[in-house]
């Protein structure tokens with residue numbers, strides 16, 4: 001998969017894409033990143049990419065021509081995303097859909113955002129990573145890149161591990177523990193040391209349900225609950 005990242009700050013991504021699993025995935029050739037800076041597509045000596053908003057208001061707006069020229073560098077049938085707090089909320093479900101794409105374009109806004117006509121010109125999918133406002137779309141783009149990349153075949157060393165992640169089955173993941181068995185009086189739950197496979201599975205399921213009920217009860221509405229789950233949740 002190739003990510004085309006349209007950004008005024010390509011340097012923002014340097015360390016994030018050069019460490020850990022993303023670095024390994026790049027080295028394996030699973031993912032590729034191409035940076036396109038709208039500033040390279042300006043026509044004045046100051047390389048201007050922003051201007052005052054029509055109708056007044058605070059801040060500056062990213063101008064259409066440099067963004068349009070930057071987008072012309074991307075494949076015509078690529079999936080084009082504009083990062084914006086005004087967009088639809090990005091989710092694991094959306095990541096699964098996007099993981100099937102070959103080329104994804106991520107447009108990172110800055111200042112007050114971009115000239116609104118770009119959305120219509122390119123039928124952009126406008127996505128938000130949460131109900132808060134960031135300085136720019138770069139960290140939002142990184143969120144989306146990581147969520148999608150984890151789902152690509154070959155990305156995880158253990159193919160199954162993302163299937164246990166939170167949201168994969170619409171609920172949150174159970175808690176994890178590792179050595180030592182006891183630390184300052186805090187113990188690992190006994191069942192996890194029992195070696196009893198079916199009891200461990202039952203414990204994991206119940207912990208997932210418990211955490212989901214506590215932190216994100218609305219998720220339980222869309223997930224499949226069997227009789228045992230429902231009885232556990234009633235307690």
Ligand code: SAM
Pocket residue numbers: 082083084085086107108109110111112113114127128129130131132133134135136137138140
């Ligand atoms: N004036 C805009 C508004 O209130 O909707 C916010 C602009 S924000 C300071 C600059 C850029 O950061 C946006 O154009 C967008 O690309 C990015 N951004 C900010 N918050 C975001 C979020 N929650 N999700 C995705 N992108 C975001």
